[in-house]
Amino acid sequence: MSELNVKIGLEVHVQITSLKTKLFCSCPSDYRGKPPNTNVCPTCLGLPGSLPVLNVEAVKAGLMVALALKCTISDVLVFSRKHYFYPDLPKNYQISQYDGVGSVAIARNGFLTINSDGRVKVVRIRRINIEEDPGKLIYPTGSLLTSKYTLIDYNRSGIALLEIVSEPDLTSPKEARQFVDKLRSILEHMGLVNPDLEGSLRVDANISLAGGSRVEVKNISSSKDVERALTYEIIRQSKALEHGERVKRETRHWDDVKKVTVPARVKEVEEDYRYFPDPDLPPIKLPANLIDEVRSKIPELPDQRVERFLKMYGLSEYLANVLVAEKALADYYEECVKVCGEPETIGNIVINDFKRWVEELDLSIHDAVMRLPPSDLCQLVQLLNKNVINIKILKEVIPKVLKSGKAAATIIYEEGYADISDENLLMRIIDEVIRENPKAVKDALTNPKAINYLVGQVMRKSRGRANPDLTNRLLAKKLSEIAKAQDSVA
């Protein structure tokens, strides 16, 4: 698509979800799942007479991002009012930052590197702003266009946002997606943003093709959709240009259900936000020691982590990059390696199987890790090493585990993937049988013959694949452990 001479610039809005309180009041920043309009106070409702008081932690978060993106940081912190009327905005102005006469953004002129077709590409960052999130509009009987009425929930009003604006250095939808993923990973690694939370990351994309005009696509909520929306726009715009039509300068919305962009309502006049410095928040000097303090707290960032993965684990650059792109995935990988070593095998499984199925099944990494904890994944790898199962079976078992939530070992038994002569595997079934048959266990403790019932259950659960001698031996051992434990309690 490069022959189309595509220019893309992104405005990424992220909620600083690590904060305890909103940007200008003491309401909790954890607004999700609360009854509408209960997470509010006079300030975030914009009641007459209320005043904003800056949450300094938000400034530190902004500074940390600015440092990570190698920005020039402003000497003073100035907040400006951005005026526009809209029902989700309780004061009908947003407290934001502005780069212009009498005002300045917290940081400017940074950059972010992405991997584009094996080359490192530098994408310039124009500026970073700190600003407040508006409330949320709810359309109970349809969409923005069709609902008969609209409800407003101000629980989100005043949540701290960072607006990160790139220069139009991106040249393809894929690069745009990589930019968002990289940024997301940096924010995750700094512990500032939990991107799994709904609405914590929103992107507006500006795109222009040679011979066309700049089109802004608003309201994109994932990196995948950034790629989709921009691809859609390139096709739409290039078709228009091919037909000799004019691509007009406009704002469009991304419809994430229909996966198309639609024109936003046309305004008769260009919006004039009438920025001016907010007189409620006098400018604050940003002292060097504050910036140093923040700098000293920056944890390992994705680029450094990739470097470490290459050195420490001998991974390929591809594997290292894909792992680190999502902090939770990289964390999972490292946990697994800690349990059983095998960095390369684990790396391949985590990327090719685990990550693939997480996406396919639309799970969060967090949920997937709960279903296949590092110890279970390692168990599979050990079975593989011992040739109890082969790689094909491992590849079949992982999606079954992730889908069903059953333990990996149980699936291997139940589905008859392995002869059961592995002690660890057998023990898992025995544990399950003991848990499910408390009465039989009680009997067996007093009457040695009663153990046969439990053996039978193990055989049934393993569909007759359990080695009977081993089963008897392990069961007897387990029962004597239980008896001992009971004695010591008594």
Next chain:
Amino acid sequence: MVSLKKLLRKSALELVKLFHSDPNLIDEYVIETYELIDKVEDLIKSYITLRPLDDVVADCKRIREKIKNGFKGRLAGLLIAVKDVIITKNLRTTCASKMLIDFIPPYNATVIERVVREGGIIIGKTNMDEFAMGSTTENSYFFPTRNPWDLSRVPGGSSGGSATAISAYEASIALGSDTGGSVRLPAAYTGTVGLKPTYGLVSRYGLISYGTSLEQIGPMARNVGDLALLLSVISGYDPRDSTSLYVSGVDYTEFLKPTPIKKYKIAIIRECVDEGVDKAVLTSLNRSIYRLESEGFEVSEISVPVIRYALPAYYIIAMAEASSNLARYDGVRYGYHVEVENKLWDEVYSEVRSSGFGIEVKRRILLGTFVLSAGYYDQYYLKASKVRKLLHDEFLKIFSNYDVVLTPTAPTLPPKIGEVITDPIKLYLSDTYTTTANLTGLPAISIPADVVDGLPVGIQLIGPKLGEGELINIAYLHELKTGLKDLVPTVVRPYV
């Protein structure tokens, strides 16, 4: 007529002392006050919302009990009138606007918390120009307030209701707000004392914003001592206001000394005593200069040419900030609202804002929106900010040589009702001498200097940053010298 008003005429300072030793007097004082209100309120119209006597009596009872248990609140038992621009929890707060006609706030302004903590009793919410925009208290959605010295005249504004409430003995002390002179002008027109504190000395939390960077809540009283008392209670750092100064615990009554705390050097600004000033005002000012000189103070005339730009700069900044501050009134969350069925949200906003705001408010929102617009910002707002900086620097220089600046509070005596309201320029001119203190953030007090043909005349003293103590000291000396305190206006004379 038998005058029973033995408590009503007493100063707030005296009353609190009495109440501390005999809390049962509080009820007597309250009933006397309400009896007087019955007689004069219909003529003056100080209050938009007057609390029912029963509610106030219930407050009295609580405070009485507390005093019996050793409570020594600095305002214990005093009736305090509050300008309706200050947020009072569970007590309707309208800003004299249709826009907030039914607004009952869920919280208290910081000053209200402080007043109540010291045992003060809010008697009611006073009339004002809508959203504090005006200088006569005629721009109220409800009704105009009349001057108790002459019912055909305005009491000044925008804190007119607070000024008339104390002037007419309908309350002991009052809270006003001053964005461009709104405490000082009505004080001058009603023969009372009003102070605009240093910017940041009194918390703005709970003050409904008009011109954010200019305004302060200010104390109003019939004498300097009572003003010092109220200032001591309401001033000091508040973490809820980011523009609040780190100052606390000043007792301004300590500056009420019969001898000067220093040999004051006083400056008269030539540009403030030129042809624009009424002869009567000038004569009164000269008399005060003579009195101050006879105290041994040095009075000199200086020139501050940039002060000519203060008024236009003030109005540009105030209107710009107003256009922003008043954007929130859209009828969605509180206040005046309209039927929304089958209308788009922006149609509803237009309807609410067209019919909810009065003409002067709309004028200022439109002008303020204009001066902040792309392409005009540099020409107006930025230029006004430069004038502001120049003035600020100029006054810093003045205060390196002088202790206080003396000017008339207003260029004229109180105008007749209807005389200036139809002419915005004339209306704005009444703020000529007061706006300087708002632009520079400096403290300024208006005190009575004379009564001419039955009308009070005020003078203004401007001090250096946080120079409230010295202002109070000079004002107190002036008061001792002139005896112009606890004045009784014409309307009230038969009853006290």
